[in-house]
Amino acid sequence: MKVRVRLAPSPTGNLHIGTARTALFNWLFARKNNGSFLLRIEDTDKGRSKNEYTQNIFEGLQWLGLDWDDDPIIQSSRIEKHKDVITQLLKKGLAYRCYTTEKELEIMREKQLQAGEAPRYDNRHRNLPKEKEAEFITEGRSSVIRFRIEETSSVTWNDMVRGQMYWENKDLGGDMVISRRAPSNQIGDPLYNLVVVIDDAEMNITHVIRGEDHIANTAKQILLYEALGLQKPIFAHTPLILNTEGKKLSKRDGVTSISDFREMGYTPKAMTNYMTLLGWSPPEQMGEIFTLNEAATAFDFNRVNKAGAKFDWDKLKWLNAQDIHSWSSEQLLNNLNVVWSKEGWELPAKAWGLKLADLIGPSLTLLKDGLDQSRVFFEKPALQEDALKQLSLDGAKEGLKSIYDLLEENPWDGNDNTFAKNLVNISSKTLDIKKGVIMKSLRAALLGSLQGPDLISSWALLAMMKKDKDRIKDCL
């Protein structure tokens, strides 16, 4: 059996980390088994689906490196097929029209709650006499279509993550709505639990891998597979991603979409590495840092945990820093340049960019940190309080003046660091000012603050751009 899995996102929001993790597990399983990873955009909720979200989902998956096979299926293009299946179910008596109004449903729910029962549809229109139905139609009542769920039976399946699963049909909420409310001579829009079954079967999906919040849906879907005589896939329900309090991760935790993580400066390698660890334990010899392809070679569902996976920002940041620190100068420059360009900063020369990348690279955790840390090299900084204080100390200005005069005679091209060190030494000796005072004052003048990366390397970057002399001059 050739493995065929799919991601079936609804384009009602940007690609969420939970969906991305589901995509990742599907991708890993497909690649491990030389199978296909397919994409189906479930856009049947017309009110909430948007094209821009579909684009965001495509872009997010591409950015993560989760490439899919074949063209994506757009679910809404298959609506006629879905409606045909509903017609068949109606003809076979496996589904029926239910004319219960919203008001009546509400009263039913109220009564059940008062009696301490779980809310469910009481199947009241399951065997509606013809005359009663005609009456409802004359009244102008609209109807939904419901699929019959036999209460006395149960559903079982062997889940790849959770093992043997068992659901009593009576706990499925009564006969299931499979199409939205519509005038009673029409079939309303078909709903998720039905269309997912029709489409998965049509796409020959062998394994359905999705979040455990779909477990109750799976029970319902299995009943539909059986009623329609379709081949059932194997199911795997992956653990949810939880926040530090153990609750389902939500927007309130500051974690939303993959594009947000990208914006924040996380790298695709760190993201996929981290998401793989969210719910999967790698074999010991693999360690915690690995590429997508390495994970794909080792991935299997025996190592997927049942318990929810807690989201750990520190771990993600650590992986991100590891990834950035492993890059070549060239790779780092290319990535930083994207961040810089967004800020409107132009790279004056590649050699300069490489030098800056080498200077700040080791201290970066997020790519975005590269913005703040590069700012002083692109824009003249305002002098911070610590810098002003430094410049007011005895010897500070004299030291700077001496450096300035030496540069006037013989400017530095930023290439040989000993040249700059000599300027400091000469000034210190001739004026009898401590080297430390001159260095700190230079730092204040050149970088606007006493914090920052190595002074001489920073100075070299400014010297290459012929910006050092002016900054010193402005502090004299």
Ligand code: GLU
């Ligand atoms: N459209 C559904 C969702 O986004 C698909 C779930 C499934 O994989 O069946 O939750």
